[in-house]
Structures are given as C-alpha cells and as structure tokens.
Amino acid sequence: MIRLQIRDVLPIAMLAAVQPLDAQNPIRVQATAITSIVHERAEIPGDQEETGGTWVGGAVTASRGPLRFELQGLRGQMSGSSAAMVEREGGEMRINGLVRASSWFEAGAAYTARTFSSTEGYQRWSIVSLTAALQTALGDSLIRGVARASFSPLVSATLPQDPSTGLGTEVGVVASLPHAPFSFEASYRFERYSFTNDARVEELDWVNLAVHWKI
Amino acid sequence: MKRALVLGFALSLAARMALAQDANLLKRGAEAYDVAEYGRAKPLLVEGLNPALSTHDSLWIESVYRLAHILIEENHDSLAAVWLRWAIRTYPAIPPDTLNFPPAVQDAFAAAQNAVLKGKVGDTLPFINWEWMAGAADSLAGYVRLARGTQASAFIDGIGVITTGEMRRAAPGSYRLTLGAPGRAPVTVTREVLPGITTVIPARSAAAGAVPADVGCSARNPGGNRADKTLQLGLEHWYRGVLDSAVVDFAAAISADPFVALDSGCASLPVASAFGAARRSTQSVALRGSSDTTLDVTRGHWPLALAVGRPGAVAVRLSRVDSSHAEWPIATSQVDSTAVLSVSLTDPDRRRLPFGTYRVRATYSSGDAKGEAGLTFEILAPDTLAREAPPAASAYKPETQAGPRPTSSILKGVALGAAVAAIPMVLGHSGFESSEREERAMVVGFTAAVGGLAGFMLGRHQVPAPENVAYNQALRTAWEDRDRAISATNAARRDGSLVRIRVVAQ
Numbered sequence: 001m002i003r004l005q006i007r008d009v010l011p012i013a014m015l016a017a018v019q020p021l022d023a024q025n026p027i028r029v030q031a032t033a034i035t036s037i038v039h040e041r042a043e044i045p046g047d048q049e050e051t052g053g054t055w056v057g058g059a060v061t062a063s064r065g066p067l068r069f070e071l072q073g074l075r076g077q078m079s080g081s082s083a084a085m086v087e088r089e090g091g092e093m094r095i096n097g098l099v100r101a102s103s104w105f106e107a108g109a110a111y112t113a114r115t116f117s118s119t120e121g122y123q124r125w126s127i128v129s130l131t132a133a134l135q136t137a138l139g140d141s142l143i144r145g146v147a148r149a150s151f152s153p154l155v156s157a158t159l160p161q162d163p164s165t166g167l168g169t170e171v172g173v174v175a176s177l178p179h180a181p182f183s184f185e186a187s188y189r190f191e192r193y194s195f196t197n198d199a200r201v202e203e204l205d206w207v208n209l210a211v212h213w214k215i
Numbered sequence: 216m217k218r219a220l221v222l223g224f225a226l227s228l229a230a231r232m233a234l235a236q237d238a239n240l241l242k243r244g245a246e247a248y249d250v251a252e253y254g255r256a257k258p259l260l261v262e263g264l265n266p267a268l269s270t271h272d273s274l275w276i277e278s279v280y281r282l283a284h285i286l287i288e289e290n291h292d293s294l295a296a297v298w299l300r301w302a303i304r305t306y307p308a309i310p311p312d313t314l315n316f317p318p319a320v321q322d323a324f325a326a327a328q329n330a331v332l333k334g335k336v337g338d339t340l341p342f343i344n345w346e347w348m349a350g351a352a353d354s355l356a357g358y359v360r361l362a363r364g365t366q367a368s369a370f371i372d373g374i375g376v377i378t379t380g381e382m383r384r385a386a387p388g389s390y391r392l393t394l395g396a397p398g399r400a401p402v403t404v405t406r407e408v409l410p411g412i413t414t415v416i417p418a419r420s421a422a423a424g425a426v427p428a429d430v431g432c433s434a435r436n437p438g439g440n441r442a443d444k445t446l447q448l449g450l451e452h453w454y455r456g457v458l459d460s461a462v463v464d465f466a467a468a469i470s471a472d473p474f475v476a477l478d479s480g481c482a483s484l485p486v487a488s489a490f491g492a493a494r495r496s497t498q499s500v501a502l503r504g505s506s507d508t509t510l511d512v513t514r515g516h517w518p519l520a521l522a523v524g525r526p527g528a529v530a531v532r533l534s535r536v537d538s539s540h541a542e543w544p545i546a547t548s549q550v551d552s553t554a555v556l557s558v559s560l561t562d563p564d565r566r567r568l569p570f571g572t573y574r575v576r577a578t579y580s581s582g583d584a585k586g587e588a589g590l591t592f593e594i595l596a597p598d599t600l601a602r603e604a605p606p607a608a609s610a611y612k613p614e615t616q617a618g619p620r621p622t623s624s625i626l627k628g629v630a631l632g633a634a635v636a637a638i639p640m641v642l643g644h645s646g647f648e649s650s651e652r653e654e655r656a657m658v659v660g661f662t663a664a665v666g667g668l669a670g671f672m673l674g675r676h677q678v679p680a681p682e683n684v685a686y687n688q689a690l691r692t693a694w695e696d697r698d699r700a701i702s703a704t705n706a707a708r709r710d711g712s713l714v715r716i717r718v719v720a721q
Binding site: 041138167201 | 624625627628631651658666670671674
C-alpha cells in the first residue's frame with residue numbers, strides 16, 4: 001500500500017505558491033494514460049530472478065510558468081521467469097517537481113513509492129531522486145525527443161539492506177497532432193540500484209506508451 | 216319644392232339612362248369587334264367612349280384598345296395614337312394590355328403613355344370638356360372652342376389665338392394650348408383634338424388655370440421645420456388657386472422663420488413674386504449660426520446668418536451670459552432679406568473671449584415695426600482627435616517562411632535511438648543473462664530514429680522573409696506617423712488658438 005504523508009507533498013505545495021495566479025500565467029493541466037511493459041531483475045549472490053508484466057496507470061501534470069508538477073501512478077501484475085516463482089502485484093506512485101531553466105532543459109526532484117506484494121510477502125521502496133530532463137524538436141515542432149536522467153541518493157526498501165544509490169534514465173519520442181490537444185509518447189525507462197558491498201543488484205526497465213491530453 | 220324634386224329625379228333618371236345607353240353602345244361595339252365587323256364597331260365605340268356619359272370601367276378601357284386596334288387595321292395609326300393619348304390623358308390609370316391585343320396596339324399604347332405621362336409634370340388643368348357630335352366616327356376634323364365667361368384667350372400652336380366663345384376647326388392631333396387671363400400668368404398645356412368632337416376649354420378654367428403655371432415649385436426644405444411646412448401648405452393653396460390663403464400662409468411661414476425660402480428654381484415664377492411681397496409685408500427677424508464648429512479665433516470670424524421679413528436696420532450685440540458683463544455692439548446693418556455677419560470673438564478691448572456662454576442679440580427696426588432675435592452659444596476647448604488603434608495582428612504578414620528540410624533532425628533521431636539502445640548496455644548489470652532488455656531498448660530506439668526521420672520529412676527550417684519584414688515595418692511606421700500627427704494636432708488644439716463654438720439655443 002502506498003501512503004502519501006503531508007511531509008511528502010508539502011514542499012511541492014510551497015513551490016506552487018511561489019507565483020501568484022494571474023491571467024497571463026494560467027495553470028495548464030495535462031492528463032496522461034500510460035501502458036507500461038515492466039521488467040524487474042534482482043541478483044543476490046548465487047541467484048538471479050526476473051519478473052515482468054504490464055502496468056497501466058495515468059498521470060496528471062500541472063504547469064504554470066516555469067514550474068511543472070507531475071503525479072503519476074502505475075499498477076499491474078508481474079509474473080516470474082520460472083514457474084516456481086509466485087505472481088505478485090506491483091505498482092508505483094511518483095511525484096515529480098521540475099523547474100524549466102530553458103526551452104530545452106528542466107531540473108527537479110522526485111519522490112517515488114514503489115511496492116510489490118504477493119502471497120509470500122510485501123516489499124516497499126521509497127526513492128528520492130534528483131532529476132534532469134532535456135527535450136529537442138526533431139525537425140518539426142510536432143515531434144520531440146525527450147531524455148531524462150535521475151540520481152537517487154536516498155533509497156530505502158523493506159529489504160535486509162537498503163540500497164545505497166540508484167541511477168535512472170528515460171529516453172523517448174513524443175509526437176503531437178497539429179491543432180489537437182493530443183500527443184503520443186513512446187519511451188524506454190531504466191533504473192538500477194546498487195547495494196553496499198555488492199550484496200544485491202536490482203534493476204528495472206519499462207517500455208512506456210502514453211497518450212497525453214492537454215485539458 | 217316638389218317641382219324641384221321631380222326635376223332632380225328626372226335629371227338623375229336621364230343620366231342613368233344615358234349611361235346605360237352608352238354601355239350598350241360599347242357592348243355592341245365589342246360584339247361587332249369580336250366578329251371583325253370593324254365598320255360597324257367603330258362608330259359604336261367612338262360614340263360610347265364619350266367620357267361625359269360613361270365611367271372609366273373595364274368595358275371603357277377595353278373599348279379604347281378596340282378602337283385603337285380598328286384604326287391601326289385601317290392604317291390610321293396616327294389617329295389611333297391621338298385616341299390613345301386622349302384616353303390616357305383622360306384616365307391615366309389605364310393599364311397596359313399585353314394579352315388581348317396585337318403588338319402594334321401595345322406599341323401604340325406604350326408610345327402614347329410615354330408621350331402623355333412624360334409631359335404631365337406641371338399639367339394641372341383638368342377642366343376641359345369634349346362635346347361629341349353626331350357622326351363623329353366619320354368626321355375628318357375636330358374643333359376647339361373657348362367657352363364664354365371670364366375674359367380669357369388661348370393660343371393654340373398651329374391654329375392661332377382664339378378668344379372666349381370662338382370655335383376653330385382643327386385636324387385631329389395633340390396641340391399645345393397657352394391659356395391666358397388678365398392679371399394672371401399664362402399656362403401651357405397639351406390637349407388632343409379628336410375627329411368629330413369639340414374640345415371645349417371653359418373660360419373659368421382658363422382663368423384659374425393661368426395661375427398654377429409654376430406648379431412644381433416647392434419650399435427649399437419642404438420637410439423641415441414648422442415654417443417650411445407652412446410655406447409648403449401655402450404653395451399647395453397657390454396651386455389650387457386659393458391665392459388669399461396662400462399669401463396668408465406665406466406670411467405665417469416668414470413670420471415664424473424669416474430664413475424660410477422657396478426653392479431656387481422658383482425665382483422667375485409668379486409665386487416668387489407673391490412670396491417676395493409677403494416677405495416685404497412681414498415683420499420678422501432671426502439669427503442662425505452653425506450648431507457646432509471649431510474656429511481659430513486669432514485668424515477667423517464666426518459667421519452668423521441674419522434674416523428679416525420686411526427690410527430694416529439690424530443692430531447686433533454680444534454679451535456674456537454667465538456673468539454680469541454688459542452688452543457690446545458687434546455689427547449694425549441694413550438688411551434687405553438675409554445677410555451674413557462675421558463675428559469676431561473678442562471683447563470691446565479686442566481681447567480674446569474666454570471660455571463660457573454668450574448671447575448674441577439682434578434688434579430690428581423697420582419704420583414703426585421692431586423685433587428682436589437672439590442666439591446663445593458656448594465657447595469651449597476644442598475636441599481632441601481620437602487616437603487610432605494600432606494595426607490588427609491579422610494585418611501583418613508572417614516574417615518567416617519555410618526553408619530547407621532540417622537534416623539535423625535525422626542526426627538527432629539517430630542519436631536519440633542510439634542513446635536508448637545503449638542504456639541497458641551502459642547502465643545495466645552485466646551479470647544478468649537475459650538479453651530481452653536490450654531488445655526492448657532497441658525497439659524504442661528504432662522508434663526514436665523513425666521520429667527523427669519523420670521530423671525531417673515534415674519539418675522545414677523557418678527563414679526570414681525580408682519583403683514581409685519590410686511590409687510590416689512600413690505598416691508599423693505608417694501607424695506611428697499617424698499617431699504622432701494626431702498627438703501633435705491634439706497638443707496644438709489644447710495649447711493653441713482653436714476653440715469650439717457650440718450653439719446652445721437659437
């Protein structure tokens with residue numbers, strides 16, 4: 001179960017209050033539907049396991065001026081690579097706050113709560129990340145390439161040992177329709193978590209297909 | 216009393232019988248016409264068309280056409296034209312009949328209608344009678360007679376002068392009759408002479424008809440103020456020969472507003488003389504100025520129009536209304552009917568009048584008669600010109616245009632695709648045996664590369680369009696110039712010698 005506490009959202013709310021509301025600087029909202037093919041791999045010395053499945057979910061993005069906030073949720077079933085592994089349910093909730101520094105660069109921070117549960121147990125990850133995002137038009141303004149990189153200095157997990165750091169990246173392409181509020185995105189997202197003394201390695205990757213709707 | 220009643224009944228009965236007989240003539244004429252017995256039909260129709268005995272009903276109108284058709288069939292086209300002109304002049308509401316008669320009749324009717332109605336303007340002499348004689352249909356000539364009564368005479372083109380009681384023989388046709396009576400202006404009208412029929416001009420009609428020779432004359436502004444409407448009423452009385460009422464109306468109109476005037480086209484007409492006489496006998500004075508104007512007080516004068524009825528001396532004085540300052544004279548003039556005064560907007564010491572409300576007063580005297588007229592006006596700061604809005608965004612042309620395809624998008628797409636494909640190889644743990652992650656990355660990387668290619672195909676570099684840039688600059692510059700000129704004008708008006716003069720009451 002993912003639980004958001006007041007301390008998780010307070011910084012974002014404070015950031016949103018920085019700029020006063022006015023007609024020249026309206027809040028723009030975008031809703032997104034996401035289908036994601038997700039794979040998780042873990043290596044414990046002497047053993048490897050891999051699970052995969054499909055997550056579905058959505059996101060709501062609110063932006064005003066240079067600020068952008070994103071709340072994203074995904075959930076789905078995952079099954080193991082071998083018949084011996086039990087099925088489990090997985091999902092994540094991510095809050096992302098970004099500041100646009102230029103037309104092509106954004107930087108910010110994210111908090112991600114990710115859970116896995118099965119009949120054999122429950123695992124929760126809490127990840128605080130620093131994020132940088134770049135975008136560039138591919139010839140036409142309707143087609144954009146996007147790339148995001150993240151570094152997670154604070155990661156905790158209900159494991160015998162907390163991960164030490166995490167690295168993540170996501171690269172994709174967004175195609176918009178002329179004079180329409182819709183756009184489509186295909187992206188590849190990858191995250192890797194390291195543990196002290198190489199006691200464990202965890203990595204996840206997602207192939208995301210998303211439809212954005214500007215409200 | 217009984218005798219009178221019996222006599223009236225007898226006369227009424229006789230008239231009804233005559234009308235019935237006339238209708239019978241036209242019906243019999245129509246029957247003969249329908250079976251093409253034109254020789255029998257023509258005298259019946261000629262006899263039946265006598266307007267003294269018939270009404271202008273559909274039978275009478277059809278009979279006019281039938282008679283014209285018969286005459287055209289007999290090659291008497293000119294005679295048919297005379298009958299048609301006479302019929303249209305007698306009853307102008309005859310409609311064209313394009314169904315029952317051949318084109319020759321229709322053409323003759325159209326020509327007659329054109330001739331009569333075109334010359335109808337000013338022709339208001341209705342009192343002309345025709346006397347039908349026996350055997351009119353076989354006659355070759357007609358007659359014109361000026362009835363006995365008031366002293367009058369008529370001049371008929373091609374015939375000469377005839378006096379009251381005199382009758383002249385005339386060939387069938389349309390004649391211009393100039394009617395005159397002692398002390399009256401002559402009037403000219405056109406009338407037809409029909410074969411076997413006497414055109415009778417009653418002497419009373421000739422005398423009365425001599426007056427409205429100037430029919431068509433109107434007030435200069437017939438729909439204007441009460442005085443103009445009174446003048447128009449007087450003109451209507453004049454046209455009807457009610458001269459005394461007309462003169463009274465003229466005097467009333469001039470008394471109400473001495474600026475009232477006849478249309479300029481009336482100047483040489485008798486009515487103008489009557490109107491002028493009425494003016495000279497009426498005591499009246501009025502002032503008039505343009506209701507709202509802007510004036511440079513250092514160089515210009517404010518024109519004021521002055522009108523009087525009877526010619527007289529007019530003294531014009533000016534005073535400030537909103538203070539106790541006394542009046543001072545600005546003009547004295549002998550005015551015959553109208554005059555224009557140039558009023559200098561300065562005080563007796565030739566200093567410029569300050570903003571405020573002023574009154575001009577004209578005192579008029581002509582013999583023992585006296586009168587007064589006034590006009591109140593304000594001197595205000597002049598209005599400033601409205602600023603012009605800048606050109607609309609739609610007025611500008613795009614300052615860029617499509618250039619070459621963006622080849623860099625292919626490179627970007629390929630680089631992006633390679634970056635995606637490289638992610639698991641760079642970041643991934645090499646110890647994992649599965650290669651599916653690389654395959655998934657490759658699929659997305661390929662998609663990114665395709666995106667780059669699509670961008671190359673769809674996209675265009677935007678390059679400057681110098682002509683449009685110049686056009687937009689010219690548009691902006693022109694507006695800025697106009698705006699600057701307006702600003703300068705407004706500044707000059709605020710600080711300069713222009714004033715606005717607005718008439719408050721006159």
